[in-house]
Amino acid sequence: MSRKLTRRQMMAATAAGAAAATFKFPMPAIAQAAPFKLGLLTVKTGPLAQGGIQMEQGVVTFLKEKNYTFAGRKVDFISADTGGNPAGTKTKAQELIERDKVDAILGPLAAFELLAITDYVRDQKTPMLSLAGAEDMTQRRPNPYFLRPAASSSQAMHPMADFAAKELKLKRVVTISEDFAFGHEQMGGFQQTFEEAGGRIVNKIWPPLVTPDYTPFVAQIADCDGVCQGFAGSNPLRFMKTYAAAGLKYPVVSGETGGDDALLRSFGDEALGLYSCCPYTLDHNTDSNKRFVAAMVKDYGVEPGFYAAGLYVAAAVVAAGLEKSGGKTDDKEAFVKALKAVDLKDTPRGPIKFDHLGNVVGDFYIRHLEKVNGKLVNKTIKTYKNVSQFWTYDEKKFLQQPVYSRNYPPLKT
């Protein structure tokens, strides 16, 4: 009896093994009908969580709009919390790729997270669409599986500097930003374009990422007629408060994080007059944007900012790429090629396409923070069309110069 059972078990096991072996081969053919797996690396805990949660809201808003279907394939959405540290990001990227077998990754949020996983993701040939700055990811150290549908660190600062020099007629500017790569790259881009337009950077101030009180840094702002701030997260709020409290009245310009629309809820009158340049603007007057904003307000009760819009657009790029590849993701090279060929005419942030390095080419908006009917709004006052990560520079020459850093371009004495 027992022997019989064992034999039967053995037969079953052999059959199962054979079946597994047989089915392993035609798997890709069946995979067409299989759901498309979309992973998101975001930060839901810790100091970066505010932006990270908006990232997820942006993706979910787009998925709902498409009824969780891209190119006829159902979309399985998997969100992972990296905790905002590089080691956690690596583990979560492994989880998405090795366990959940995702077809594309959205995120991560921060440059240091991105740098920690770029080599791994390239080896695994998984397309990744992130809004993290890290210039060299699409410049001197490109990853063929990486796309940046938001903006490189300095992409918004080049037009901002152009505007500051030509329209605001600023001559001498002090820059102040967090002492990490994203800040360095933003301010480097501003300095280069601003000084070429005849302006001059008189001082660069670098407070640490976590600074309890900006007073000692604000006290160093002097001998200038304008300030460029590149703060991220909730730091712009505290900086603008300290700046106003110190009685300083120089006009302030900033990038996409310094004047993000999502901050408007928390800003007070101290932020009035702030100029910011952003790849997304809340008042962008198109149906697609109105639909997006209405959906965000309805589901989450918040008006979207750069993070939510960036990920909404990233998800739209994935959907369009999948459409282009005919719903196929088996050939990863072909899929990433299809993603890079995406050319969307109508997204909440305006038309976008990609350059050959995978960075976005799109419109950038200069906004002025004003009070309308007792409510703070970023009013778009100028649009720079089709801005690339190289601004007006020749790509070859630009790539020959070192990446923007704390000391590049150097301060003129």
Next chain:
Amino acid sequence: MIARTLPIAVAVLALLTLPLWIGGTYYVNVTSQILFYAIFALGLNVLAGYGGLVSLGHAGLFGISSYVVGYMLQLGYGHTAAILMALAVGNVSMAIYALLSLRSTGIGFIMITLALGQILWGLAYRWISVTGGDNGINVPTRPAPFGLSLADSGNFYYATLVVFLLSVIAVAIFARSPLGAALMGTRDQPRRMNALGYHVLAIRFWACLFSGLLTSVSGILFVYYTQFISPQTLALTSSAEVLLMVISGGPGTLLGPIVGAGLVVVVKNVVSGFIERWNFLLGAIFVAIVILMPEGLVPGTVRLWRLATRKRAPAKAEIKTEGKP
């Protein structure tokens, strides 16, 4: 005897065959993480558990070894040179740590190690020409000892397992050695030990070096695992995390830090995929441990187990646990 060796044999066998039954590369990778964090926790446990010297700066030592590996590879040296250099620098740093911080104990020791850890973190953050600042250092390849490429997650797991088992054996030998006994003596009765003719400072110094060696080893495994190192690894939160592993598992026990490392890594990496508020869960678990088993998970479970078995078999009631003074 069998009661003691059987569970160990089962555990080792389970670890050896783990890639076969755990179901997926991802879980193999998580186990690799548990193993090298366990080595880190074992290293800290030598000081915090056996020596009674709680350090809040161990992430700095952990990170410095990682950075040395990354930097040496960047300079074009081979893996062997990088690893040896990392061990050397890690131990020299530990020696400096020890010389500065062993001048005090208790809160003073905690504060000095905390400060030293923060100095290393600051260096990693601001010495950009060497560390790459916030962008960190990428380690492009993993080593291939004896022609076995560790780029494969299974091979990396086995390499980590070998180092882990060696570390556990080393700590077990240490704890039973005269030096280990003397260290526990200095923890419980430093003045009496001094009066007995023991050189308390020297004993603590050697314990520090042993702890530093294990920490360096785990730092090297960490950097080869993530293939990336940035200042966040050296931050105070990392030091606190490994201390929590030791305390939750059971300080001064061999198994405790390993269990603690498993708990923290699993909650952080696996459970966080299902529960968004995983920090809260981890906090709740720690509170529960402190209330129910203040001595740590491993000794606490042993105590509860003995309590349960004693009721059923009153004849064995006289077997008493060796209580810690």
